[in-house]
Amino acid sequence: MTQDELKKAAALAALDYVPEGAVIGVGTGSTVNHFIDGLAGIRSRIAGAVSSSEASSARLRAYGIPLVELTNVDELPVYVDGADEIDGGFAMIKGGGGALTREKIVAAVSRRFVCICDASKKVATLGCFPLPVEVIPMAARHVSRELAALGGKPVLREGFTTDNGNLILDVHGLAITDPRGFETRVNQIVGVVTNGLFAHRGADVLLLAAPGGVERFE
Ligand code: 5RP
Numbered sequence: 001m002t003q004d005e006l007k008k009a010a011a012l013a014a015l016d017y018v019p020e021g022a023v024i025g026v027g028t029g030s031t032v033n034h035f036i037d038g039l040a041g042i043r044s045r046i047a048g049a050v051s052s053s054e055a056s057s058a059r060l061r062a063y064g065i066p067l068v069e070l071t072n073v074d075e076l077p078v079y080v081d082g083a084d085e086i087d088g089g090f091a092m093i094k095g096g097g098g099a100l101t102r103e104k105i106v107a108a109v110s111r112r113f114v115c116i117c118d119a120s121k122k123v124a125t126l127g128c129f130p131l132p133v134e135v136i137p138m139a140a141r142h143v144s145r146e147l148a149a150l151g152g153k154p155v156l157r158e159g160f161t162t163d164n165g166n167l168i169l170d171v172h173g174l175a176i177t178d179p180r181g182f183e184t185r186v187n188q189i190v191g192v193v194t195n196g197l198f199a200h201r202g203a204d205v206l207l208l209a210a211p212g213g214v215e216r217f218e
Pocket residue numbers: 007027028029030031032081082083084093094095096097098099100103
């Protein structure tokens with residue numbers, strides 16, 4: 001199976017976690033695109049979706065799935081999203097697609113985070129995938145220096161602006177042994193909007209697709 005076929009298998013398995021009649025949270029990325037495609041087949045069973053990016057909103061809209069503003073919602077029963085890396089404690093690096101801030105906001109109001117991944121995303125220690133950090137543009141050089149002082153090698157994502165009008169620094173060379181502590185530490189840097197560590201609010205369910213099938217971890 002190709003990596004994309006594995007992503008699709010994990011994504012379709014997540015349809016089992018969609019409650020009847022609910023508004024659900026929808027993440028961003030190629031794995032989530034498969035989930036949205038699957039959601040289209042059961043769209044009459046859901047009330048709508050809160051989207052984490054303009055890209056996912058466009059895909060949901062194209063299928064006629066009602067988009068709900070988070071400002072009109074207090075809590076979501078479930079949030080389905082992918083990850084760039086996930087560890088044994090269900091802490092993740094996210095933001096490869098640059099949607100980390102809205103993803104973190106939607107995840108924060110969701111009772112259950114269902115992470116959908118192909119097996120290559122499961123790691124012992126987070127950090128091989130560069131950690132995305134969304135920054136206010138005028139703070140980019142300052143934040144870069146601070147991240148370097150923490151032991152990382154920040155690289156500006158060239159030609160990329162987030163849905164919020166900000167920049168992304170991708171931090172290479174990290175081995176994150178304390179994901180919660182590092183998430184907190186990076187958030188303390190003035191000018192950081194969000195970092196892509198999802199450790200304080202990690203996943204609750206992991207659907208991990210391998211050639212032998214989709215394993216469910218809760
Ligand atoms: C986007 C994300 C994605 O969930 C993450 O990058 C995984 O993407 P893909 O499903 O394309 O592998 O965090 O900001």
